[in-house]
Amino acid sequence: MGFIDEIKAKAKSCKKTIVLPESEDIRTYEAAEAILKEGTANLVLIGSEEEIAKNKGDFDITGATIVDPATYEKTDEYVATLVELRKKKGMTEEQAREILLTNYLYYGVMMVKMKDADGMVSGACHSTADTLRPCLQILKTKPGTKLVSAFFVMVVPDCDMGENGTFVFADCGLNQNPTSEELAAIAQSSAESFKQLVGADPRVAMLSYSTMGSAKHDDVTKVQEAVKIAKAENPDLMLDGEMQLDAALVPSVGAAKAPGSQVAGKANTLIFPNLDAGNIGYKLVQRLAKAEAYGPMTQGIAAPVNDLSRGCSAKDIEGVVAITAVQCQNQ
């Protein structure tokens, strides 16, 4: 069984409730039809009955729960809770009501916060910033975690690198220019995500354009410091760097450039030095190597709310919903 089939089988056995707030996008309905048919999750769609009837095309979404913020019995409770959560930021009741009635992403996150749903998937027609801001503001980081970050599971066809072609890449979606401490936190969360979703031991490479001091620059020093911090905080984790991508993936290059490393040549978890590298890197592998790319998914957050690329397909939404359900199970 491939990665996503295993995830779907796990999702079916736990049947979590996932919110899809982008009821204006036809891909939501195409994915919803497939998810409901396959039974990977219960679904909540946000919008009025009329909006949804108009937008769903011919897709059959029988079995999905439709929640209309304008009439749902819990909207007043959500407004009061949002005011309470954001009062230090000056949020008034009027503002909270306006946000919740007009921005379904905020509404979906409030459903997760109030435990009326287990998780949410959005981002097919909203930018990552607009998708992640509500969950960062409302859900916050989970206890024991310093930072929320965003990762992809990449499944590369006909590839014997990584874990038979399966990798975690991070951060590809959220933190623009992480410090050494933040890179170390991204590495730790990514190792946990790899273990949780792929089920094998993570081997984490801290990527750079330098391998073990072959180049000198502040950008290289940043990754070297991150390696020191991550190793000190996670002494049992297989993590190494700084290293170039070829040293991380190709055994002969790893042996030549980083002799003795337990990660070089066999990395399955790739930590990019900044968001330029991470976002460009995952799209290169997705588009040129025709890899499946699931994400960007959040890690280090108090409840699973995951993003999508605006370039996603309905199949990608199906996959991210199944992964979100599995994350909910392990929350």
Ligand SMILES: CC(C)(COP(=O)(O)OP(=O)(O)OC[C@H]1O[C@@H](n2cnc3c(N)ncnc32)[C@H](O)[C@@H]1OP(=O)(O)O)[C@@H](O)C(=O)NCCC(=O)NCCS
């Ligand atoms: C997500 C993002 C919008 C947050 O930045 P922002 O809108 O300026 O918002 P702020 O910095 O005010 O943060 C909003 C809240 O989230 C919290 N937050 C922001 N980043 C966080 C992180 N990485 N981990 C935990 N909390 C975070 C802040 O503490 C703040 O909380 P508060 O409002 O309770 O004080 C920003 O990081 C971003 O744009 N990232 C890049 C996204 C992107 O374009 N990706 C490329 C395509 S995938």
Ligand SMILES: CC(=O)OP(=O)(O)O
């Ligand atoms: C992850 C990502 O790059 O998202 P988008 O394509 O929507 O900007």
